[in-house]
Amino acid sequence: MSQPSDNLYSQPLEAITGFVFDENVARVFRDMISRSVPGYATLLSMLPVLAQEYIQDNSHCYDLGCSLGAATLALQHSHTRNNVTIIAVDNSDAMIAQCKANILQSSTNTTVKFHCADICDIEINNASMAIMNFTLQFIQPDKRLALLSKIYNGLNKGGALVLSEKIRFDDSQQTWMTQLHHTFKKLNGYSDLEISQKRSALDNILIADTVEQHQQRLRQAGFSKILLWYQCFNFVSILAVK
Numbered sequence: 398m399s400q401p402s403d404n405l406y407s408q409p410l411e412a413i414t415g416f417v418f419d420e421n422v423a424r425v426f427r428d429m430i431s432r433s434v435p436g437y438a439t440l441l442s443m444l445p446v447l448a449q450e451y452i453q454d455n456s457h458c459y460d461l462g463c464s465l466g467a468a469t470l471a472l473q474h475s476h477t478r479n480n481v482t483i484i485a486v487d488n489s490d491a492m493i494a495q496c497k498a499n500i501l502q503s504s505t506n507t508t509v510k511f512h513c514a515d516i517c518d519i520e521i522n523n524a525s526m527a528i529m530n531f532t533l534q535f536i537q538p539d540k541r542l543a544l545l546s547k548i549y550n551g552l553n554k555g556g557a558l559v560l561s562e563k564i565r566f567d568d569s570q571q572t573w574m575t576q577l578h579h580t581f582k583k584l585n586g587y588s589d590l591e592i593s594q595k596r597s598a599l600d601n602i603l604i605a606d607t608v609e610q611h612q613q614r615l616r617q618a619g620f621s622k623i624l625l626w627y628q629c630f631n632f633v634s635i636l637a638v639k
C-alpha cells in the first residue's frame with residue numbers, strides 16, 4: 398500500500414513553529430522517517446536478531462516513543478518466546494491511533510498493549526527488552542538520566558535496552574556529517590527549502606547528545622555492558638545490557 402508522502406515543509410512558511418507530532422505528521426510519518434533517517438530500514442531489520450538474543454519468556458517488551466509501531470511490528474513477528482507482551486507507548490494521540498490500526502492488521506500470538514502517555518511517567522517492570530528508537534532526543538536533557546535509570550531498574554537481569562539516536566559531534570566531524578545527512582535527504586527528494594525549514598522547526602526540540610554523553614549516562618543509570626552496534630552517518634544505535 399502506498400504511503401502519503403511528506404511535503405509538510407515544501408512551501409515557504411511565513412513563520413516556522415516548533416515541530417509537533419500531530420495528525421499531519423502522523424499521516425506522512427512513515428515516508429518522513431525513512432527519507433530522513435539514514436539506515437532506518439536496516440536498523441529495523443536487525444531488531445529480530447536482538448529480540449532473539451534478549452527477549453525472555455513471560456516478560457514485557459517496551460517500544461518507547463513507538464510512533465506508528467515499526468519496532469513493535471519487527472519484534473512481534475520475530476521472537477520465539479512464550480507469553481510475551483509488547484507495550485507500545487507514545488504521547489501523541491495521532492501516532493497511537495495509527496499505531497493501533499497498523500498493529501491490529503497483523504495477527505500473532507504476542508499481545509500488544511498501547512499507551513498514550515509520556516514515557517517519563519509510565520511504570521516499567523518485568524522487562525526483557527526496551528527499545529527507544531529516536532525518542533530520547535526529544536526528552537528534556539535534565540530528565541534523560543532519570544528515564545534511563547527507570548528503564549534499568551525495570552529490566553530483568555540479562556535484559557537489554559536498544560537506544561537509537563541522532564548524535565552530534567564535538568569537532569569538525571559535525572560539519573562533515575551534517576553535509577552527508579543533507580546529501581542523503583536531497584537524494585531522497587527533499588529540497589534545500591524543506592531541509593532548512595524542518596531543521597528550524599526542530600531547533601531546541603530535537604536535542605542531540607554525543608555518543609560519549611550517551612555512554613556516560615547509560616553507565617550512570619547502572620548499565621555496565623554497552624555496545625555501539627550500529628551507525629549510519631550521524632545516527633547510531635547502542636545496546637545496553639543489564
Ligand code: GEK
Nearest residue numbers: 418462463464467487488489515516530531532535
Ligand atoms: C520508530 N520509534 O519508527 N513520551 C512519549 N512519546 C514521546 C515523548 C514522550 N515524552 N516525546 C516524544 N515522543 C519510532 C520513531 S519518532 C522519532 C520515533 C523522530 C514520541 C513522538 O510522539 C514520536 O512519535 C516519537 O517519540 C519520536 O522507530 O520523529 O525522529
